[in-house]
Structures are given as structure tokens and as C-alpha cells.
Amino acid sequence: MDYDVIIIGAGPGGIFAAYELAKQRPGIRVAVFESGHALERRRCPIAEGKVASCIGCKPCSIMSGFGGAGAFSDGKYNITNDFGGTLYEYVGKEKALELMRYVDRINCEHGGEGTRLYTTAGTSFKKICMQNKLQLLDAEVRHLGTDINYVVLQNLYDELKDAVSFFFDERIESVERIEGGYRVNGRFGSATAPACVVSVGRSGSSWMEDVCHELDIPTRSNRVDLGVRVELPSVIFDDITDELYEGKIVYRTEKFEDNVRTFCMNPHGIVVAENTNGIVTVNGHSFEDEGKKTDNTNFALLVSKHFSIPFEDSNGYGESIARLSNMLGGGVIVQRFGDLERGRRSTKSRIEEGVVRPTLAATPGDLSLVLPKRILDGIIEMIYALDKIAPGTANDDTLLYGVEVKFYNMEVELDGNLETCYKGLFVIGDGSGVTHSLSHASASGVHVARVIAARA
Ligand SMILES: Cc1cc2nc3c(=O)[nH]c(=O)nc-3n(C[C@H](O)[C@H](O)[C@H](O)COP(=O)(O)OP(=O)(O)OC[C@H]3O[C@@H](n4cnc5c(N)ncnc54)[C@H](O)[C@@H]3O)c2cc1C
Numbered sequence: 001m002d003y004d005v006i007i008i009g010a011g012p013g014g015i016f017a018a019y020e021l022a023k024q025r026p027g028i029r030v031a032v033f034e035s036g037h038a039l040e041r042r043r044c045p046i047a048e049g050k051v052a053s054c055i056g057c058k059p060c061s062i063m064s065g066f067g068g069a070g071a072f073s074d075g076k077y078n079i080t081n082d083f084g085g086t087l088y089e090y091v092g093k094e095k096a097l098e099l100m101r102y103v104d105r106i107n108c109e110h111g112g113e114g115t116r117l118y119t120t121a122g123t124s125f126k127k128i129c130m131q132n133k134l135q136l137l138d139a140e141v142r143h144l145g146t147d148i149n150y151v152v153l154q155n156l157y158d159e160l161k162d163a164v165s166f167f168f169d170e171r172i173e174s175v176e177r178i179e180g181g182y183r184v185n186g187r188f189g190s191a192t193a194p195a196c197v198v199s200v201g202r203s204g205s206s207w208m209e210d211v212c213h214e215l216d217i218p219t220r221s222n223r224v225d226l227g228v229r230v231e232l233p234s235v236i237f238d239d240i241t242d243e244l245y246e247g248k249i250v251y252r253t254e255k256f257e258d259n260v261r262t263f264c265m266n267p268h269g270i271v272v273a274e275n276t277n278g279i280v281t282v283n284g285h286s287f288e289d290e291g292k293k294t295d296n297t298n299f300a301l302l303v304s305k306h307f308s309i310p311f312e313d314s315n316g317y318g319e320s321i322a323r324l325s326n327m328l329g330g331g332v333i334v335q336r337f338g339d340l341e342r343g344r345r346s347t348k349s350r351i352e353e354g355v356v357r358p359t360l361a362a363t364p365g366d367l368s369l370v371l372p373k374r375i376l377d378g379i380i381e382m383i384y385a386l387d388k389i390a391p392g393t394a395n396d397d398t399l400l401y402g403v404e405v406k407f408y409n410m411e412v413e414l415d416g417n418l419e420t421c422y423k424g425l426f427v428i429g430d431g432s433g434v435t436h437s438l439s440h441a442s443a444s445g446v447h448v449a450r451v452i453a454a455r456a
Helices: 012-024 093-112 125-131 145-160 205-215 234-244 314-329 337-341 348-353 373-389 438-455
Strands: 005-008 030-033 076-079 116-119 134-136 140-143 165-167 172-178 181-186 189-193 195-198 224-233 249-252 259-266 270-276 279-285 296-305 333-336 399-407 425-427
Touching: 005 012, 005 181, 005 189, 012 030, 012 093, 012 145, 012 438, 030 189, 076 093, 076 438, 093 140, 093 145, 093 438, 116 234, 125 134, 125 234, 125 373, 134 373, 172 205, 181 195, 195 438, 224 234, 224 259, 224 279, 224 314, 224 373, 234 296, 249 373, 259 279, 259 373, 270 296, 279 296, 279 314, 296 314, 296 373, 296 399, 314 333, 314 399, 333 337, 333 348, 337 373, 337 399, 425 438
Parallel strands: 005 030, 005 195, 030 165, 195 425, 279 399
Antiparallel strands: 076 140, 116 140, 134 249, 172 181, 181 189, 224 296, 224 399, 249 259, 259 296, 270 279, 333 399
């Protein structure tokens, strides 16, 4: 079990680190340890219709396994420095974009070639947004879709499996510094290498905190994003989504001067419940397959909160709000915008009488009892602002699901190589707090692989 490089985690970060190492240094001995299953064994009983709600599988096939948290995602690869992470702060803006474009090329060469690349360059929506106090962020978006995303992962695995040693269902328990490198320990025993790349994503966040604590690697707290998922008839947003697929739009509220932003737009998609460590929050999916498309579009409206002194646990704050919504609604709460504005809860009959057919069976309720006033006021202001560029957004029947929470890992102190204070120990992807998207996480893997390959 002696290798040249050990990678912990087979999400996009770990996969692209392994891919680039194998390309740059054929014959290099790389081991990837992944606590989840191999791709073909990843099955969620909810998605297969066997159970109605989460039964807490260990490992969770949505968040873990080959492909990481992104395996069953919509596969939106955003090529931009405006959102999705702060990789550019470490490698520079040009380099970050170059890395993301390289990832896009690899994805296209492995099954994504027929998919569309959307761009905000030259769009008239930029001006329309500005005229209505909204800012459209610049990005190119490769939309692989859930189905093609899976094909790309399968092809990448098929290409890598002979060059890289993959160990699935092998959770690394600890990382030790040893003479000349690192030893990782798990059920299988131990493995050693002079270089170790940690890429454990969001699901490995508390483990990452323990490792940083044990090895005395400095960290700092990150933000949490809170808000709702909006669902409306797709025709209302078709002009935007047909041209851009996903418009990342930011609004600065008049009342508090807070930023509210759209996130994860799913044209003709569905709203889904997501279970993270027993807390049920809301998310969205869409599909390339025409047969799976719905008449609705959904997207999140989020506000960022960052806590420092004396309370630093931004994620703990987000978890408490999500727990409150779970306590009141038994899971996700849904409310008509008109009911929220009139200060009343939604009921089953009010939802049924509306024109928007919910794609998620959530509990009709009152989101004003869950979300802090400042956040909710910002979301309402933004819905009216969006109504000016997409008339109908502020209709009474628009559905709001809550709560949507985006948790971020704490930021690990890293240098421009994404290397910790210990030579040869790298932390990449969402687990580092530097990235929070498919393209940034993948790009960070390529970057670190090139650093290691140049030293070999
Ligand atoms: C439902 C959903 C939809 C999404 N949609 C999009 C999208 O469309 N576009 C976008 O940009 N982003 C999307 N994201 C976010 C995106 O998936 C992540 O940003 C990305 O996967 C991060 O990659 P990563 O490699 O850093 O971590 P992950 O993908 O989380 O992979 C980390 C891997 O490490 C493994 N691991 C953890 N701890 C250990 C350990 N101790 N030992 C061994 N293995 C371990 C985990 O099992 C996991 O497989 C979505 C996320 C979800 C959950």
C-alpha cells in the first residue's frame, strides 16, 4: 500500500486530480479512497420509488460514491469567477478560467460533446436587469443534465480504472504525518505516500475539521446561505432560461442593502427534498430528457449570512432554521406567494385552487414563522424586482418552498498551490471551503495534480 499520491474522496475534485496525474505522469501510482459506493452501485431508495422519505442510508448514495455530491446533479458546469468558489484568489483569474475550460473540454471528450454551452456574453438581459436594479452575473454554463452527467462519469471511470487504484466503501479514518509523507488509515489498514490530496466535499466537512484540528492546520469560519425555492410556470422564465439556461441574478435590497441572489435554476424541472444528516431542506433538479420535463421552472432565492465574534458557527445557525421548518412542517413547507403577502398560512385547498401544480409534495404552511424577518423581507423585495423582468413572478400562485440552505465548509488555510502548511498535503474542492461548485472543485483537482506532477 505504498503510492506516489493518495487521494481521499472520489468527487469531481478527486476524479480530476486523478485524471490529470495519470495524464501528466503515466505510470504514477495513485490510490483513490472513497467512503461511498462505485458509480453503478449508487442507488437512492427514494429515487427508485421504494420509500417515500429518507431512511438515512450509510453511506448516502446521493452525496457519496464515485462522482461525489454531483453524480445525480443537474450537471451545470459554470465557467466563471463570479460565483461557485474563490479559486481565483489562489491561482489568479485567468488561470482559474483556463482550468475550468480544460475541465469542460475533458467532460465533452467523455460524453458531453452534444450538450449546450450557454453564455451571458452579448445578452440583452444584462441591460434589462440593470434598468431594474438587478445585476446579471457573467458566466458560461455547460449544462450536461443529470443523464449525460452520469455518462461522463462512467466514461471517466472506465478510462481511469486501469491507471488508478480505486478503493470504494473505504472511509479514511485518519491522516498522519510520517517521515517523508503521509499515512492514511481505514478499515483496510494503512496506505502511505509522499503526497496526499484531501477532497472530501461537503459530506466530509466535520471529518475535515477533525483532521485540521489534529494536525493543527489553521481554518476560519465560512458563510451559510438561507432562503426559499421558487416554483412557477416555466413560460414566465422561458425568455431567460431559453437564452441563458441559468441566469445568476443579484438584487441589493432597498430596506437593508442585503444581497439576494438566484441560485440553481431548473427550467422545466422538479423541486426535491434533500436530507443532510437528518435535516430536510429543499433543492431542485432538471433533466435533458424531454420525457421528464415539467411545465414548471424552479430556482432558489438566497441570502448569505456570515458570523464571526462571538458566534462563529454559521452552519449551526442554518441548521437551526432548517430544524425549525422541519418541526413545523414535518419536512419541507410550501406557501403561495399571495398567502405569504396576506400574512396567512397556505392550506391544501389554497394550493390546489392555484394555477401552479407543485412538483414536490410538501406541507402547506407559513414561511414567515421560520425565516428571520430580514431575510424574508429581502426575498419578497427580490420577487417584485424579478417581476419587472419576468412578469408573473410575483403572482399570488407562485410557490415558495422552505427552507433552502446552502452550507459551506470552513476555509482551510492554503497557499497558491492549495497546499497546507505541510509540504505534500493538499486540500481541494468543497472540503477546502475554496470551492462550492462542480467546475471549481474539478479545476482545483487539475491544479493540484499539475503541481504534484511538476515536482515528481
Ligand atoms: C443535489 C445536488 C445538486 C448539485 N448541482 C450542482 C450543479 O448543477 N452545478 C454545480 O456546480 N454544483 C452542483 N452541486 C454541488 C456540487 O455537487 C459540489 O460542489 C461538488 O460535487 C464538489 O465536489 P468535491 O469533489 O469537492 O466534493 P464531493 O462531490 O462532495 O465529493 C467528496 C467525496 O469524498 C467522499 N468522502 C468524504 N469523506 C471521506 C473520507 N473520510 N474518506 C473517503 N472518502 C470520503 C464522499 O463520499 C464524496 O464522494 C450540487 C450538489 C447537490 C447535492
